[in-house]
Amino acid sequence: MSVPSILEWIQSTDVSVAIREGGLPYPIIGGVHLLTIALFGGMLLATDLRLLGWAIQRRPVSDVLSQLQPWKRLGFAVVVATGLLLAWAEPVRLYRSPSFWVKMAFFALVGVHALVFRAGVYRHPERLDAGITRHAKLAAALSLLLWAGLIVSGRLIAFDASFDE
Amino acid sequence: MPADFFRWLVNSPWTHAMNSHEWVFPAVQSLHFIGFALSIGTIAIVDLRLLGFGMRRQKPAELAADLEPWTRAGIAVMLITGPLMFSTDAVAYHYNPSFQFKMVCLMLALLFHFTIHRRAVRAGAPPIAAKLAGGMSLLLWTGVVAGGRMIAFI
Numbered sequence: 001m002s003v004p005s006i007l008e009w010i011q012s013t014d015v016s017v018a019i020r021e022g023g024l025p026y027p028i029i030g031g032v033h034l035l036t037i038a039l040f041g042g043m044l045l046a047t048d049l050r051l052l053g054w055a056i057q058r059r060p061v062s063d064v065l066s067q068l069q070p071w072k073r074l075g076f077a078v079v080v081a082t083g084l085l086l087a088w089a090e091p092v093r094l095y096r097s098p099s100f101w102v103k104m105a106f107f108a109l110v111g112v113h114a115l116v117f118r119a120g121v122y123r124h125p126e127r128l129d130a131g132i133t134r135h136a137k138l139a140a141a142l143s144l145l146l147w148a149g150l151i152v153s154g155r156l157i158a159f160d161a162s163f164d165e
Numbered sequence: 166m167p168a169d170f171f172r173w174l175v176n177s178p179w180t181h182a183m184n185s186h187e188w189v190f191p192a193v194q195s196l197h198f199i200g201f202a203l204s205i206g207t208i209a210i211v212d213l214r215l216l217g218f219g220m221r222r223q224k225p226a227e228l229a230a231d232l233e234p235w236t237r238a239g240i241a242v243m244l245i246t247g248p249l250m251f252s253t254d255a256v257a258y259h260y261n262p263s264f265q266f267k268m269v270c271l272m273l274a275l276l277f278h279f280t281i282h283r284r285a286v287r288a289g290a291p292p293i294a295a296k297l298a299g300g301m302s303l304l305l306w307t308g309v310v311a312g313g314r315m316i317a318f319i
Contacts, residue, residue: 031314037198038310042206049235056231059223067220071213151202152195159191 007091019089026089033082037151040075043068044147051121051140053132061132062125096162103153110146113139171255180252190253197246204239205306207232208278211286215299225295229286240275263319267312274305 010016019025049055050064087094094100117139121128128136157163174180183189211229213219220228251258258264277298284290285298 027315027318031311034198034314035307035310038201038205038306039209040206041202042204042209045203045206045235046210046232055235056228058227058231063222064220067222068210071219148195148199151198152192155195155198156191159187 003095007095010088010091013088015085016089016091019085026086029082029085029089033079033086036075036079036082040072040079041147041151043071043075044143047072048140048144048147051128051132051136053137060126061128061136065122065125093162094157097157097160099153099156099160103150103157106146106149106153110150113142113146117142167259171259174252174255177252179249183249183253190250193246193249196242197250200239200242200246201310202239204236204243205310207236207239208302208306212299212303215285215295215302217296224288225286226288229283258316261316261319263312263315267309267316270305270308270312274302274309277302277305 011020019029046055047065047068050057050059050061056064117135121133121136121139183193210219210232211225214221214223214225214228223231282298282302285295290298
């Protein structure tokens with residue numbers, strides 16, 4: 001099966017048609033996607049800012065990270081799920097949108113970031129209570145950059161030529 | 166009055182700057198997103214704590230004090246980038262029902278944040294008041310974001 005035929009098939013599924021042409025579902029899913037960025041993006045920021053030593057400094061790193069982690073995971077799950085639904089609704093336009101591929105590249109880098117830093121930083125935050133390593137600060141700074149890149153490239157998708165009606 | 170104001174706004178230097186290149190608007194909008202993630206996200210951490218979720222090892226007052234500078238920085242970014250976007254198409258935004266809804270929610274949310282919410286996070290606030298304030302704050306900010314998203318659709 002070729003890529004265009006797969007995209008056409010996705011676009012023809014009931015779910016895709018319902019989200020794209022159903023009126024309310026698309027803005028609602030988009031709204032939840034955005035709300036999740038607002039509500040849980042702040043938790044990711046708080047985590048990274050703590051690692052950089054810029055916020056919530058009265059509390060040990062491990063205390064802050066462990067309390068925010070379940071919320072960050074929940075937010076990540078919701079933002080990915082709603083993002084997948086939005087992509088499922090418009091695969092052909094997204095395939096032709098350069099910003100979408102930039103966003104996917106950032107998304108892949110988020111995976112690389114997790115592979116590189118999870119073991120050394122996020123899995124054992126109690127080791128950072130005595131002092132935040134440069135390794136951990138680098139992880140936080142890169143996380144902020146990746147996150148900003150995802151937001152900017154995500155927002156730019158709507159302005160790409162393939163999205164002109 | 167609005168007509169004169171809009172005419173002045175459309176001819177202002179910052180509106181020309183916003184329209185000067187096609188990448189400026191999405192760039193400002195991206196900053197707007199980062200600003201509200203920072204402000205609403207940090208407010209949500211405090212709200213969840215007021216409701217009894219999330220960072221329960223800290224007192225609400227301590228959390229609010231630690232996060233407030235970042236909340237304010239986020240609000241500042243939002244309140245600079247928002248009007249810049251508004252100025253590019255002021256008349257359309259003015260008559261857009263989603264935008265009107267968003268502005269009402271925003272005014273209430275900001276007013277609430279700097280008055281009742283601020284008192285509810287203090288030590289000694291009755292638990293029921295703290296919960297109501299946390300829920301109300303989440304609701305108002307949700308209205309701001311949802312209204313903002315709907316501008317493009319209604």
